Amino acid sequence: MISIMSVAAISSVKTPTPRDAQRIYSIAELSREFAITPRTIRFYEDEGLIKPRRHGTTRLYTVGDRTRLSWILRGKRLGFSLAEIRELLDLYQVDRTGMQQLRELQRRCQLHIADLERKRADLDQHIGEFREVEAQVSAELKQRGIDPEKT
Amino acid sequence: MISIMSVAAISSVKTPTPRDAQRIYSIAELSREFAITPRTIRFYEDEGLIKPRRHGTTRLYTVGDRTRLSWILRGKRLGFSLAEIRELLDLYQVDRTGMQQLRELQRRCQLHIADLERKRADLDQHIGEFREVEAQVSAELKQRGIDPEKT
DNA sequence: TTTGACGTTTACGTAAACGTCAACTAAATG
C-alpha cells in the first residue's frame, strides 16, 4: 500500500510551485506554507472550517482545501472571528436553487459588504493618521539634519 | 461638596452634542455613546490604554480621553489586540526630543503603515470577491425574475 | 431618611483560539 506521505512527496516533486489542481498536501506542508501549526489546522477542522479527505486516519488536503485555508487566514487578519469566517465561507456553497435562498444570500452579501466598507473607511483613516505622524517625524528629522545639533 | 455626576450632568446640559473642549464625561456616558460596558472601559484602564483623572475614586474623562477611546475601538475593529493598540497609542506620545527616538519612531511608523497597507490589500480583495458573489446572485435573481418559474 | 441611580474595588468565571504534552499508529529507512 502506498503511503500518503509518499504520495504528497511525489506530487511535490512534480510541482515545487503548488499550482496544478490534483495536488495533494499533507498537514505539515500546509502548516509550513502558512506558518501555522498542524494543531491550528486540526482545530479549524474541529470548528468545521475545513473538511479534508482522509486516507485511513491521515488527512489529505486538496488545492481547494488549501485555498480555503488561505481564505480563513485572510479573514483572521481582517479581524473576523472563526465563527464569522465559517459563516462567510458557507456563503460560497449554500444552496442556490431556491428563490428564497438566493434572496437571503444576496441580503447577507450586502450586509457583509457594508461591514467591509465601514472597515475600509476605518482603515483609510487609520492609515492617514499614521502617514501624518510619519511626515511630521520626517520633517523634524530633516530640520535636525540641517541644524548643527546632531544629538 | 458637589458630586461628580452632577458636574457631568451640568456640562451635558451645556452641550448635548459633545463638542466643546473642557467637557467632562462620566464612565456611563462614554459606555452609552460607544455601546460598550463600563467594565470594558475600566479594563482598558487596567491595561494602561486610558488614564482618566479622578475625583476621589470616581473617574473623570476628558475630550481627549474620549478620542483615545474611540481610537482604541477603531483599532479593535481593524483586528488589533489591546497590546498592539497600546503600542500604537504610545507612538503618539513618545519622547520626540532625541534624534535616536525620532528615528525609532519613524521606523515603527513605517512598519505599521506597511502592515496597514497589506491589510488594505487583503480587504480590497475580500470586498472584490463578495461583490462578485453578489453580482452573480443578482444576475441569477434577474434571470429567474424573467423566467416564469417563481419558486 | 430611605430609595435608587451611579460609582467603586476585588475576585472569580468564561469563551475563543489555540499551545503543549502524552500515548499511540503506520510507513520509510538504515
Next chain:
DNA sequence: CATTTAGTTGACGTTTACGTAAACGTCAAA
C-alpha cells in the same frame, strides 16, 4: 528488524478580553 519520521487523538493549560457577582460608598430626590 529496529528506528526514525510523520501522522493521529485526547486532555489539559494558557492568553486575551472581557462578564458577573458581591459588597460597599455617595449623592439627589421623594
